[in-house]
Amino acid sequence: MSKSSKGDGDGRPVGSHGPVTDPFDALPELAPLRTAALAADWTATDAFFAALDSVDKVSFAVGVLADIEGTEGYLERAAAELPGEPLPRTLLAERYIRIGWGIRSRARAQHVSREQFDQFHAWLRKAEHLLIEVCAEHPSYAPAWTARLLTARGLELGQSEARRRYDRLAAHHPHQFRGQSQLLQQLCPKWSGSWEAAHSFAQECTQAAPGGSHAGILVAEAHLEHGLDETLSKANQYLRDVSVRDDLRSAAEASVLHPDYRRDFHWIVGHSAFALAFSIGGHAKDAARHFAALGDTASESYWEYLHNWKTWFANYRAAALATV
Template sequence: MTSATSGEAGRSGTSPVPSFDPFDTLPELAPLRTAAANGDWAATRTFFTGLDSAEKVTFAADVLGDIAGVETYLEQAAADAPADPLPRTLLAERYIHLGWETRGRAPATHVSLEQFDRFHAWLRKAERILIEVCAEQPENAPAWTARLLTARGLGLGLSEARRRYDRLSSHHPHHYAAQMQLLQQVCPKWGGSWEAAHGLARECTSAAPDGSHAGALVALAHLEHWMDLDGAAHKAYLRDVSVRNDLRSAARVSVLHHDYRPGWQWIDAHSAFAMAFSLGGHFEDAAPHFAALGDRAAEFPWRYLNDPKAAFVKYRTSALATL
């Protein structure tokens, strides 16, 4: 689906409540949902082997990993075919989701020692699998992307996270899912700095071909920075003209570029820009992103707001009124 096609849908009519469920917003994922619901490994394997890009495989692995209970049939599949890296990679992804669900999204000071113990146990379990997979398949994009999450959660540090990203990017340059994970790592909340976060976003955007998703990292970096501020600085940050101009430039070379290649992460990328522009009060700039989205949205970064669906509808109404 192209952004132009989805934009027409957005202008012709939108649902009062957006969907944040990737299975609803991306109909191409329907066979994976059915396979997971049935615990059908053969159908799951057929789905993944039919995908035509590392980006889609990584995206689908993340979506599958978020489904409760899939570890049961993935464990069986991994046991039945121990030499096959696919069930092991998907199983490790599920373990990572279980770990982060255990930890929750609260700051570390609000996470109990018991939660941390269980969180780290899941991540170590996943890491052991992924070390083997990456040794067997150094080009395995979803496995390396998953190892950015285990590196962060296990506190392995910035250098190790960058090493893992570099190993992945040597085979898959401009891999957006991995770039999003590395961006989280270089933010101050995980031991980095705002200089590093904005620098990474600019680095990835300038290195990528025009029309890639990478420009959305600029929006994500600004949203992370905004989240970290308090009081007047928090309110003023995204309204700043220099921030607005930075967002405009990034949007022009990415999701608004005539060579834009949407893939399955177009909803994530447009959501980042729509939210960042809206929070800054730049509704004319937000309008093309909401027009593209229609009634679709990505949970991240909208989950940063208290009532994501209500906020989306409010800002979408303001933005589309400018068209």
């Protein structure tokens, strides 16, 4: 089911107030990055990234900065002034990708015009040019290889090329979650993959990663993509299956519910994916721990698949917390 599809079900509206979804508000530690970006302050931007202590945090922050409209100007200046540095070019490339994807929209291909595709591909080619340079000069630079997974998908370069790029990333950073999540999208049928490939990749990543890593979130993402590929009623049926429920439980215990799990920028994405998957499947008690962790925050990435999703969020959260 595309994000423009209309979900239907048996939930009752409970009002329009919804959770905090802007990552800069939901994750206060990101606030300095937004301040720097809005001020077009490259020195502060660079300092923010330099202070991050993991490749996962860096890649997440690259993605959220790309969502800030109008930042391409100061990033272009930084890239021109610092031609040997990978960060400004990678940030600029991600911004170009976001501009292009905004023109394309998130609709299925049959609902995108030729003109939209032409502009979309033009922006992605601009990004790809920058990223090719960065990857050639800095072959272990994770954010650039991650961004090239987005351009590979958007430019329709195929499964083999996407997998080649992921393998280059994984050779240096085997458990980098954002890269894994991007390849998972490529492996889904809507991008010429298969459900077998998508689920297999999610399981492989989870089994290879240490306990408490983000990798288990991929299992929830794969099941959500599979379940929500058509209608909400079919998603209810798919996610209600006991084998799917048990798969989700194991993945949650290996990741966001593991004793060694440490919150970083991805924790809201993870708990949101599990909360939604368990809720659609009618497993309210399983969803409760994830809603409790989320509090008044949520990631829109999968909830947006549901029409009027904030109402669904409120209903599902109430049902889950009532089981505690």
